[in-house]
Amino acid sequence: MFNLANSHRSIRAYKDQEIDDTLLNELLTTGLRSSSSGNMQTWSVIVTRDPAQKQRLYEAHSYQNMVLEAPVVLTFCADLFRMREWVRVHGSKQSFDDLLGFLVGAMDATIAAQTICLAAESVGLGICYMGTTWFSADKLIELLDLPQYTFPVTSIVMGYPAEAPGVRDRLPLDLVVHQEKYKRLSDAEILATHAEREQNAWARYNANEAVRERLAAAGITKITDYYTSEFKYSKELHVQVSNMLIEKLQDQGLLHL
Ligand SMILES: Cc1cc2nc3c(=O)[nH]c(=O)nc-3n(C[C@H](O)[C@H](O)[C@H](O)COP(=O)(O)O)c2cc1C
Structure with missing residues (x-):
């Protein structure tokens, strides 16, 4: 298992x-x-x-x-x-x-x-x-x-x-696991604990030529920019899909506002 x-x-x-x-x-x-x-x-x-x-x-x-x-x-x-x-x-x-x-x-x-x-x-x-x-x-x-x-x-x-x-990278366990209470990280800790993941993900996306060109054309220089860009999970897309979900949940009788 x-x-x-x-x-x-x-x-x-x-x-x-x-x-x-x-x-x-x-x-x-x-x-x-x-x-x-x-x-x-x-x-x-x-x-x-x-x-x-x-x-x-x-x-x-x-x-x-x-x-x-x-x-x-x-x-x-x-x-x-x-x-x-x-x-x-x-x-x-x-x-x-x-x-x-x-x-x-x-x-x-x-x-x-x-x-x-x-x-x-x-x-x-x-x-x-x-x-x-x-x-x-x-x-x-x-x-x-x-x-x-x-x-x-x-x-x-x-x-x-x-x-x-191959298996893909994962966050370090102690970022995900909190003992007894939620542990908030300082900015320095966030940068340090995400550094390896940032490098791996950036290298992986840039290995694909089409993606690399798209990132360069859009002026995207780091992975967090990419995640919230129009190519991935932008705020605009999230709002649009969230609104559709709220409407459809109501249509399906599973949400009453
Ligand atoms: C809820 C959920 C939605 C996902 N949607 C997609 C998807 O639409 N297309 C895709 O290629 N992978 C999708 N994935 C796969 C993830 O990209 C993948 O699990 C993640 O990158 C980790 O890689 P691994 O599963 O190979 O370890 C999804 C995974 C989950 C759990």
């Missing part, structure tokens, strides 16, 4: 090789064993294998090639619909159509996704999460015909790796 988790790396290139139905079913069954709030299992996963539907997902996921290459795309959803339907047919008092319901479902879905990822990696499959799920939540709700009280939370591609990247 330690070896498996410590050798994790995202895979973005895949062989043209199907995942056997029985294996996929075993992986999904393992996901079902994940912890979930109140054992309500307020999550669902949509399996996409159909090439035409994958093409549509590819467009929704900002044209990330791995969506077309990988034989399977899994879209994990917070699912309060199933729970509410169960409550409804029994005529019990309703609940879960609120932000807390959504957060519980989002956590259940994410935990299940990670269980499935580890199980997949344990049998030699590769995976990569797609944050574009949030960015395209509106499109995914339509494409996957998601009912009210459900919401796409994360997606993964899964398949047999056609690349063998």
Whole structure:
């Protein structure tokens, strides 16, 4: 288990090789064993294998090639619909159509996704999460015909790796782990503890000629500039996507402002 988790790396290139139905079913069954709030299992996963539907997902996921290459795309959803339907047919008092319901479902879905990822990696499959799920939540709700009280939370591609990247850098443990109380760092400590990561990330991005040219043209000279630039996670993009999410969560009946 330690070896498996410590050798994790995202895979973005895949062989043209199907995942056997029985294996996929075993992986999904393992996901079902994940912890979930109140054992309500307020999550669902949509399996996409159909090439035409994958093409549509590819467009929704900002044209990330791995969506077309990988034989399977899994879209994990917070699912309060199933729970509410169960409550409804029994005529019990309703609940879960609120932000807390959504957060519980989002956590259940994410935990299940990670269980499935580890199980997949344990049998030699590769995976990569797609944050574009949030960015395209509106499109995914339509494409996957998601009912009210459900919401796409994360997606993964899964398949047999056609690349063998090395493991990527991580922050030093004591930046992430706080003993008893949250520990704030001085500016000097922030610079010192992030220096190696800054160098690695900058070198990695600059190794790609197209990216290097784009960075130079935009006058971006350090990794933190890049992270908040128009090429990555700009404030403007965050506000735009956040507003869409608030609107869609309301449409899906999971947020009432
Ligand atoms: C929620 C989430 C969203 C992600 N979205 C994307 C994505 O849209 N495209 C991509 O290529 N990688 C994506 N990744 C993969 C990360 O870039 C990757 O996990 C990180 O760089 C660390 O690399 P590693 O997984 O190889 O260790 C995502 C990862 C997570 C957890």
